[in-house]
Every structure is written in structure tokens, then in C-alpha cells.
Amino acid sequence: MPAVAATQGRSAGKDPAARRRAGRPSAAVLDKAGITVAALALISRKGYDGLTMAALARSLDVAPSALYNHVSSKDDVLLLVEDHLVEMVDVSGFGAGPWDAAVRRWAWSYREVFAQHTPLIPIIAVLPVANAPKTLAMYEAVTAGFGAAGFPAEKTISAIVALEAFVFGAAYDVTAPADIFDAGTLAAQTPNFTAAVDRLAAEQHPRPADVAFSLGLEALITGFDTLRNR
């Protein structure tokens, strides 16, 4: 994002507040981990559009120029954020037990991480993985696990993309309001739907999103399991 960088360069030179900040010692302890945490906090508070290099520098109380010593653009920051989140996803099952158990562990932990960070889903779902080493490490572990389990190589990426699509979509469900399917004044016109919603409510699942996730994930695992060569 050269346009932003140019703006920052100017503001660091001309804005007296920025000059003051530039002299502070806090810049000395600035590192990628701190930038990542600050970026996540900013996105949580203000959404993706709220993450600008200027706002990030302000939230870290450093001059933009100090920030640019560590990351060269907003895209760089997003890669840090992606890597930070993906590192929390559990791939330990791959190569250490049955394939289905590994997929299950991976998908549940993946959904859990992104349910806490849904504003990032639209960005990370389409962010190229080059230069995101931990994200690539996750894909390598999953791909190797699929290969070792006899999954056909030409279908592995498509299967991973499908599982991730389900995980990302399901992460939103975790944050949905409890009354999302309440038909309100239109209930009389939607008898089948309303009865099904009532039927599910009667089961009093503490986390209905988990029921749907489990149902879909098990179907995907069972379906993909039939593709393996054994």
C-alpha cells in the first residue's frame, strides 16, 4: 500500500504529535508480536476498515516510521494476524492417529479460533498464503496427513477448501443471536419451519451451533472417508 506509506512518511515529519511519539522509548520494544496483538485489538474494536497503519501506530503509541521498521504494509500486518490465529489451530492429530479423528480435532479447533475473530473471516478466507509461514505449516501438516491416510492427491486441496468453507461459515453461527430463527409475527405463514425450530428448541442444547457443526462435519468426514485408498 504505497499510498498509505507515503502519507505516513509525511505525517511523521510534519505532525508535532507524531514527532513527539517518535522520540519515545516505546518504539524500542516494538516487535511483531506486539504489532499482531494491537492489530487484532483494533480489528475487534473497529472492524477491518479500522485497521490502518496510522491507527495501528497510534494504538501502539509509536510513530508510523517505527511501525514501518517491522512491517511494510497493511497486508504484512494481516499476514501476521493470520499466522497468529492459525498457530492456535490444532493439527496435532495428523500423523498421530486415525485420519477422521485428526480432521475432527483440526476442524473444531479451527472453528473455535475464528468464532472469536469473525471480522477477520472475510479477509483471511481470500488472503494468499505466501509469506505466512505458520499458515503454510498448517496446510503442510493437513496435506501430509491426508496423503498418509490414502486420500487421493488430486482431491486433497479441494477437500481442505471445502472443510475450511464449512469451518468459516460455521464460525459465524457461534456468534448468532439465540432468536435468529424466530419467525415472529409471520410464524403462522411458516408452519413447517416454525415447528422445526420449536422441535430443536425443545431439545435445549446448550450450544445449538455445535449440534449443526457436528452434523455437517461428520457428514463431510464420512463422505471424504469413502474417497480414501486403503
Add this chain to the structure above:
Amino acid sequence: MPAVAATQGRSAGKDPAARRRAGRPSAAVLDKAGITVAALALISRKGYDGLTMAALARSLDVAPSALYNHVSSKDDVLLLVEDHLVEMVDVSGFGAGPWDAAVRRWAWSYREVFAQHTPLIPIIAVLPVANAPKTLAMYEAVTAGFGAAGFPAEKTISAIVALEAFVFGAAYDVTAPADIFDAGTLAAQTPNFTAAVDRLAAEQHPRPADVAFSLGLEALITGFDTLRNR
């Protein structure tokens, strides 16, 4: 959103430009369809945060007060947008042929609509359906179709939620850049992943996202099919 409404009321009274707009005949042709189209255009250009009642009134060239004659809040506008998009989703297969074909037609058309409007996914995925008559009509058609096909009532909503999660996540994939899985300089450290990516690329699918969607959707349909009572 009463705070916004109050602000708009004030600006309509005090801002000379708003007063001029209020007198224009364009307010006479303002209707919900026009508001919906303008809201969609605004979200596409500026994202969800760019959709404010003030910006919407400006884009329609009417006074905010004219807008409030038709919709009482931003949430009202979002329900119009949701209903407009969902009306394009094809539920015609339910009750008119095999269950699996109906699910397939529904899911493909659902993904197609939202692939064109990904900025709306984070909102619509968690938007309560009350007061969205066309959205409720879709759910009624799908639920009735599941019931007629012998799907157990207590699992129908969870199955629909799982299918929608997959559809919403997959809609992002349609918009992903072609090089999203290019490991770049880290390719040597991710041999299994890079080989699988190359293997898929060698098949030269015109739309790789469709391959992943088909793989996942067929697994979900097959898995859910086994739950039906026949």
C-alpha cells in the same frame, strides 16, 4: 437506531441542502425496491460500515426524512436487502422431485447469489429472520421439503444451518485470487502441500472453487441422506 434517526431529523431541518432535497419530486418515486438497490450498491462500494441512513439518503438524492417514510432503521434496510437476495435463491426443487436434487439446486444457487455479495455474508449470517418474509418463505420451502423427504424433524434446522454455513464459506472461495495457495519462497518447506496444489492446478479446472464446492456439497448430501426415514 433511534440515535441516527434523531440526527437525521435534525439535519433535515437545519441543513439547507437537505431542505432543498426534501422538496424534490424524486422523493415521490422512492419505494422499498429502490431503497434496496441503492443499499446494495452502497455496501458493494463502501462495505457494511458505509451503509448509513445518511449515506443511503444521499445516494438516493432524497432527504433522510423521505427515507424514514419507508424504513425506520438500518436494520430495516438490511432486512430488505436480505429478502431481495434470498428471493433469488432457487427453492423450486423442493416438493417437485428428489430431495437430493432439490438440495443441490438450492445450495448452488444460494452460493451463487452470495458470491456476488460477500460483504453481506457477515451480517446476513447472523441476522434474525423475523420480519424478512421472503427469507422466511425460503426456510419454509426448504423445511417442508426436508419433512416430505422423511428427514427427522429434530435435525432439520441443524442440517439447514450446516448447509448454509458451507454455502456462506464457499461463497468467499469464488472470489479468492487464483494464487491463494501459492507458497512462494516457502514452497521447499511445504513439499506435500505444494505438490497437492500443483496436482490440482494440473487438472486446469476453469473454476477450482466449483470443484471444492461440489466435493463438499455431495458429501453433505450423501451424509444427510442416510438420516432420512424411508
